[in-house]
Amino acid sequence: MSDFPTGQPIQLEPLVARVLAPNPSPYTFTGTQTHLVGISDLAVIDPGPDSPEHLDALLKVIAGRPVRAIVITHTHRDHSPLARALKAATGAPIIGCAPLALDDLGSRADAAFDRDYAPDRVLADGEQVAGSGWTLTAIATPGHTSNHLAFALEETGALFPGDHVMGWSTTVVSPPDGDMADYLASLAKLMLRDDRVYYPAHGEQVDNPRRFVRSLIGHRKQREGQILRLLARDVGTLPAMVEAMYVGLDPRLQRAAQGSVLAHLIDLERRGRVRREGEAWIAI
Numbered sequence: 001m002s003d004f005p006t007g008q009p010i011q012l013e014p015l016v017a018r019v020l021a022p023n024p025s026p027y028t029f030t031g032t033q034t035h036l037v038g039i040s041d042l043a044v045i046d047p048g049p050d051s052p053e054h055l056d057a058l059l060k061v062i063a064g065r066p067v068r069a070i071v072i073t074h075t076h077r078d079h080s081p082l083a084r085a086l087k088a089a090t091g092a093p094i095i096g097c098a099p100l101a102l103d104d105l106g107s108r109a110d111a112a113f114d115r116d117y118a119p120d121r122v123l124a125d126g127e128q129v130a131g132s133g134w135t136l137t138a139i140a141t142p143g144h145t146s147n148h149l150a151f152a153l154e155e156t157g158a159l160f161p162g163d164h165v166m167g168w169s170t171t172v173v174s175p176p177d178g179d180m181a182d183y184l185a186s187l188a189k190l191m192l193r194d195d196r197v198y199y200p201a202h203g204e205q206v207d208n209p210r211r212f213v214r215s216l217i218g219h220r221k222q223r224e225g226q227i228l229r230l231l232a233r234d235v236g237t238l239p240a241m242v243e244a245m246y247v248g249l250d251p252r253l254q255r256a257a258q259g260s261v262l263a264h265l266i267d268l269e270r271r272g273r274v275r276r277e278g279e280a281w282i283a284i
């Protein structure tokens, strides 16, 4: 893990530095990676979990330079909560994804969501935030969450995909807020771009983005094929399907695996390929 020193800045390219937060877990890999963009003034992308230690590490790297924007990809609790303390410390506005409309969405918002997220400015697809020598363009990429944004650094061809594409594992797409059809559409949207490199919030940088995204789409198509084959053999409950599909799964990831299978089933249901009967799913 020498490539992932907690709290130490790694200069990825002249305009981009990365700082790892101290929150490793089965869901976050080594932890959340905060990216700092700029030289004389900065954007801080995904400040991370509410950790005084990580705030200190970020302020050390910021070193008194003006922060023009605290930029948020989505409101999972390992990404957005530190925005509030960083805003208090630097005076920078919080700019990025929309908050989830909790009242409207009810159970969409599970325990992993940052309910206190309050952006100063919400970016729609294509809108930009800029500083001295850098311009970040928001790219709506729903799927992992309904409010997810990626950010393109126009000057260098780097893209910050948040959790939409990760460098270590496939992304969790878990209903009700996660949506497989949206996720695949957002991957297809990235395939139309010509980004040079991805700097994900978790895991290594991705040096061949198109090939990587194509493999992610292929993986999901494979999973869908597996599900249809299991249904053809009358293996139609979530636990039985997960057991057949995820051999040797870390038990702590059981819920995420069930979520992903459910996301596929809901997508297939909408397309008229399957229907549910109580706890069981049946191919049509």
Ligand SMILES: [Zn+2]
Residues within 6 Å of the ligand: 074, 076, 144, 163
């Ligand atoms: Zn997330």
